[in-house]
Amino acid sequence: MKVLRFAVVLAGLVAAWPAAAQEMRTDEAKRFIAGKLYSFHCFEGTAGAGRIQHDGSVVGVIRFSGAGPIRYVSLPPGTLRVKGESWCASLKGISFEPCFSLMKTDEYSFRGSVSGLGFAYCNFTRRARADFIRASTSVGSAKTAQKGE
Numbered sequence: 483m484k485v486l487r488f489a490v491v492l493a494g495l496v497a498a499w500p501a502a503a504q505e506m507r508t509d510e511a512k513r514f515i516a517g518k519l520y521s522f523h524c525f526e527g528t529a530g531a532g533r534i535q536h537d538g539s540v541v542g543v544i545r546f547s548g549a550g551p552i553r554y555v556s557l558p559p560g561t562l563r564v565k566g567e568s569w570c571a572s573l574k575g576i577s578f579e580p581c582f583s584l585m586k587t588d589e590y591s592f593r594g595s596v597s598g599l600g601f602a603y604c605n606f607t608r609r610a611r612a613d614f615i616r617a618s619t620s621v622g623s624a625k626t627a628q629k630g631e
Contacts, residue, residue, distance in 0.1 A: 504586045515606075516535060524604040525603050527547045528547055528548065531609065537559040538562040561573065568597060580597075
C-alpha cells in the first residue's frame with residue numbers, strides 16, 4: 483500500500499491539473515521540474531520535499547498520510563521516464579507502470595496526478611535550498627525534543 487501511495491506522490495512530482503493550469507508536454511515538464519527542489523502536499527495528507535534529477539532518479543523526504551516518521555527516499559536513475567507523450571514511474575513492488583498528468587499552475591508550482599485518476603494529486607511548489615534546510619532542521623529539532631534528548 484505504501485508503494486502505491488508513493489506512486490501517487492511521484493505522480494504529483496511529475497503531474498498537474500488546476501482550472502487555470504497549463505498542461506506541460508514532456509520536454510517542457512523536464513525543463514520546469516528536473517534538478518529543482520520542490521515541496522509537495524498530496525490530497526490524502528502525504529507531504530515532503532524532493533528533487534527529480536535529469537536522469538530520472540529521485541531523492542528527498544516524505545511523510546505518508548501526514549503522520550508517522552519522516553522517511554528519506556532515494557530512487558535510482560530511470561525511475562521516472564518518458565513513455566510516449568507521458569512521464570511514467572517504474573517502481574519495485576508495483577505490477578504496473580503509473581503515468582502522470584502534469585499541469586503548471588504558476589511560474590513556481592505544478593500539480594501532478596495519476597493519469598485517469600484526477601482526484602489522486604499532489605501540489606508541488608519550488609523551494610530554495612535554504613527553505614529545505616530550515617524545514618528539515620525544525621522537523622529534526624521537534625523529533626529530538628519529543629525523545630527528550
